[in-house]
Structures are given as C-alpha cells and as structure tokens.
Amino acid sequence: MSHDFHERVENSIKNPKNMGEMADADAIGTVGSPGCGDMVRMWLKYKSENGKRIIDKATFQSFGCETAIAAASLATELIRGKTPEEAAQMSGTDLAADLGPLPPTKIHCTQLVEDALRSALSGPQADPPPKASEAGSPASLMDSLNPESHDASGVKLVFLDDDPTP
Numbered sequence: 001m002s003h004d005f006h007e008r009v010e011n012s013i014k015n016p017k018n019m020g021e022m023a024d025a026d027a028i029g030t031v032g033s034p035g036c037g038d039m040v041r042m043w044l045k046y047k048s049e050n051g052k053r054i055i056d057k058a059t060f061q062s063f064g065c066e067t068a069i070a071a072a073s074l075a076t077e078l079i080r081g082k083t084p085e086e087a088a089q090m091s092g093t094d095l096a097a098d099l100g101p102l103p104p105t106k107i108h109c110t111q112l113v114e115d116a117l118r119s120a121l122s123g124p125q126a127d128p129p130p131k132a133s134e135a136g137s138p139a140s141l142m143d144s145l146n147p148e149s150h151d152a153s154g155v156k157l158v159f160l161d162d163d164p165t166p
C-alpha cells in the first residue's frame with residue numbers, strides 16, 4: 001500500500017463526514033462483502049430542485065475497513081446535489097477518487113460503497129419510502145448484527161463465542 005494512499009485514508013477517517021443513521025431517509029441500501037465480511041449501509045434523502053429530484057443528503061454506517069469508511073464518507077459528499085441517475089453512473093473508483101489510485105487489494109472496498117449506493121438508489125422510494133425506523137428495516141447496522149437474523153443483503157453473521165472454554 002502506498003504511503004500517499006495510506007495518508008489520504010487516514011486523513012479522511014479522522015473526520016468522516018455524514019456518518020450515522022438518517023431517521024427521515026427516503027431510501028436505504030445495505031450490502032455486505034462475502035469476501036471480507038464488511039458491511040456498508042447508506043441512507044438517501046431526496047429533494048426537488050428546478051423540477052428535478054436530486055440527492056439532498058446522504059449518510060452511511062460501516063462495519064468495514066478504513067478504506068470503506070473513507071470511501072463512504074467521500075461518496076456521501078460527492079453525490080449530494082446529483083440526480084439519482086447521475087449518482088448511479090458513478091463507480092466506486094469515481095466515488096473515492098480523492099483517495100487517489102487504489103491498491104488492488106482495496107478496490108473491493110470502494111466497490112462495497114458503490115453497491116450500497118446502488119442498493120439505496122434502486123430501493124423502493126415512492127411506495128412508501130422506507131424509513132430507518134420502520135419495522136423490517138433495521139435502524140442501524142448494529143440492529144443487523146442480531147445473531148438470529150440475516151441482513152437484508154443476505155449476509156449471515158456468525159458470532160464467535162466469547163468464552164473459549166469448552
């Protein structure tokens with residue numbers, strides 16, 4: 001991993017932007033990486049401007065590596081003011097462009113952010129809009145970490161036993 005890349009990620013996660021649940025979100029997308037087990041959830045709020053629907057605000061939560069957190073933070077800033085169609089055109093690399101060239105082992109981290117965004121963009125928004133607090137849609141990633149449940153993304157979470165004694 002290049003020193004520059006590491007420094008940019010560290011700078012970005014020192015003060016991540018738009019982290020946390022959005023209670024009045026219009027759309028929510030959650031994805032998990034089967035490879036590393038990390039998860040990203042993104043909330044979107046839309047507004048109308050000049051007859052167009054645009055993204056007014058985006059927030060995220062992540063149980064992921066530093067790169068995923070940095071990329072999600074950058075992405076929520078970058079998509080603000082874009083139409084859903086414009087945001088859907090953006091790749092993970094576009095969304096995390098400020099991090100600079102990504103080491104090959106970190107490309108999937110930005111892909112996870114792209115997938116969370118696409119999941120939110122493709123979610124039901126009109127009938128009725130999903131709210132973070134609605135039943136069936138866990139309010140936070142922590143809610144998703146119920147060992148008895150499967151996340152909406154289909155990721156099954158397996159918790160390790162704290163007590164290693166047999």
Ligand code: FES
Binds near residue numbers: 037067108
């Ligand atoms: Fe899994 Fe970065 S290592 S998202």
